[in-house]
Amino acid sequence: MEILKEIANAVISGDRKKVQELVEKALKEGITPEDIIDKGLLSGMSVIGERFKKNEIFVPEVLVSARAMQKGMEILKPLIAKSSNVIKGKIVIGTVKGDLHDIGKNLVAMMLEGAGYQIIDLGIDVPPEKFVQAIKENKPDVVGMSALLTTTMSQMKVTIDVIEKEGLRDKVKIIVGGAPVTEEFAKEIGADGYAEDAYSSVELVNRLLKVS
Structure with a gap:
């Protein structure tokens, strides 16, 4: 049209x-x-x-x-x-502790929201405990973590470990992204997926949750 x-x-x-x-x-x-x-x-x-x-x-x-x-x-x-259109899923998203960058994260949130997902945006400089609290309160399908600095990438692993310790790891899919992050790094830290940009994040989440 x-x-x-x-x-x-x-x-x-x-x-x-x-x-x-x-x-x-x-x-x-x-x-x-x-x-x-x-x-x-x-x-x-x-x-x-x-x-x-x-x-x-x-x-x-x-x-x-x-x-x-x-x-x-x-x-x-x-x-x-x-409308009766069901929300595809719920996603908690945030930039990890020590990192104050949010442009990439905001774009990812916008794209996922446009694709029919409910977004709970925790903002920047998010400590592992805040991710854990958000999982307990919102019961999301996916947790998305962003880092733009090589120095804060390690916080992704720390956060995943804390989520695991709290017994919540099998309840959510975890995706990571940001300029220094790679597919290899995502696998190393035990994430479920990596998206190189906001557009691939929609494909990734759709694939992980098996929705179209």
């Missing part, structure tokens, strides 16, 4: 006002919130993701598009909550 392409293009160009206008117009035309998200907002963000991977654009441009997408999500979220 033409309007969904227009929404995708508005996300790509980072035009928040246009995204808002087009999303409202699409709803009036009877297009479902799910279609607007999948074929409009996320379709635009996936183009941005590909460009980012190829180093054609950088984090500032990604953020501008992500904020435009978020503008559309703000309108659609209450409607999705009202």
